[in-house]
Amino acid sequence: MIETDSPYFLAPMAGYTDKPFRYICKKFGAGLTVSELISVNAIYYKNKKTLKLLEKNDIEKPFCIQLFGSDADIFLYAAQSVEDKCDCIDINAGCPVSKVVKTFAGSYLLKDKNRLLAIVDKLKKHIKKPVSVKLRKGFDENSINSMDFYKELENSGVDFITIHPRLRGQFFKGEVDYEHAARVVDTLKIDVVINGGIDSLDKLDKVKEITKAKYFMIGQAAIDKPYIFKEFIKEKEMQKDAKFIKELAKEHFLLMVAYYGEYLAIRNFRKFFHRYAKGFRFAKQLNKEINECLKKEKVLTVIDKLD
Numbered sequence: 292m293i294e295t296d297s298p299y300f301l302a303p304m305a306g307y308t309d310k311p312f313r314y315i316c317k318k319f320g321a322g323l324t325v326s327e328l329i330s331v332n333a334i335y336y337k338n339k340k341t342l343k344l345l346e347k348n349d350i351e352k353p354f355c356i357q358l359f360g361s362d363a364d365i366f367l368y369a370a371q372s373v374e375d376k377c378d379c380i381d382i383n384a385g386c387p388v389s390k391v392v393k394t395f396a397g398s399y400l401l402k403d404k405n406r407l408l409a410i411v412d413k414l415k416k417h418i419k420k421p422v423s424v425k426l427r428k429g430f431d432e433n434s435i436n437s438m439d440f441y442k443e444l445e446n447s448g449v450d451f452i453t454i455h456p457r458l459r460g461q462f463f464k465g466e467v468d469y470e471h472a473a474r475v476v477d478t479l480k481i482d483v484v485i486n487g488g489i490d491s492l493d494k495l496d497k498v499k500e501i502t503k504a505k506y507f508m509i510g511q512a513a514i515d516k517p518y519i520f521k522e523f524i525k526e527k528e529m530q531k532d533a534k535f536i537k538e539l540a541k542e543h544f545l546l547m548v549a550y551y552g553e554y555l556a557i558r559n560f561r562k563f564f565h566r567y568a569k570g571f572r573f574a575k576q577l578n579k580e581i582n583e584c585l586k587k588e589k590v591l592t593v594i595d596k597l598d
């Protein structure tokens with residue numbers, strides 16, 4: 292495993308884990324931050340929007356870039372072009388979205404395990420930085436990963452894996468098979484990061500007990516409460532009053548303005564504000580107001596109304 296200050300990692304989430312949000316999570320103690328999934332083809336064609344996704348904050352150490360694709364040679368080209376911008380390259384073998392699966396990438400790689408192994412093999416032969424794989428427990432009921440498959444992955448030299456033990460059809464919700472994850476931890480010598488449904492201290496304890504793993508990755512719960520990393524590290528819930536949430540939301544929004552410019556920041560911040568507003572009085576009204584904001588000052592005024 293690469294060296295990290297904390298065993299609680301931020302999951303890659305397209306549309307959410309951009310540079311500003313990763314800064315917020317890192318400040319709360321996320322041990323590893325990962326880029327959103329990035330297309331190897333887009334890197335190959337030097338797509339401008341994609342290249343911006345590779346930017347990171349100075350405090351993101353270690354930082355992992357997650358790539359998705361299906362062709363081992365293009366994968367290697369992309370990995371080599373981004374290797375010096377990160378501390379680890381992660382191969383996406385879990386994305387359930389049709390647009391990705393149709394191109395034989397993401398969770399499709401669990402139906403075509405030889406293709407996945409070929410990508411790992413190619414990267415491990417030519418990439419100096421650690422290489423990891425983030426995968427589900429299978430594509431569907433007919434392709435659940437055997438322990439032999441995990442051993443093959445380990446033998447291919449992969450440095451660690453992250454397991455999200457759901458099937459492709461479950462997308463990001465529903466039962467998480469921690470027992471499957473526990474078998475993987477028990478089978479492999481390399482580290483296994485556990486991901487899926489870890490949203491509270493109680494849940495973390497339960498997952499630790501079942502899986503006996505050392506590393507955990509948090510996705511959707513971090514969007515609701517980016518301070519969850521601090522709570523996990525301190526093993527204690529934090530006091531979160533309106534002042535705290537307002538300051539957090541403002542800092543987050545201003546980071547977005549610096550990164551995206553005012554126009555895009557206002558639009559991209561709306562979904563985060565809806566999370567920050569959860570549980571506050573008048574949340575419904577404030578969510579409506581934030582959706583109508585067109586100026587930075589107006590956004591800050593709406594944030595101030597959280598009470």
Ligand SMILES: Cc1cc2nc3c(=O)[nH]c(=O)nc-3n(C[C@H](O)[C@H](O)[C@H](O)COP(=O)(O)O)c2cc1C
Binds near residue numbers: 305328386425463512
């Ligand atoms: C909106 C959204 C976007 C996601 N994007 C990615 C992605 O780019 N790469 C990836 O490996 N997983 C992605 N995931 C999956 C998460 O990394 C994680 O595996 C999943 O949400 C389960 O963890 P959780 O229950 O803690 O959220 C995404 C999930 C969500 C909800």
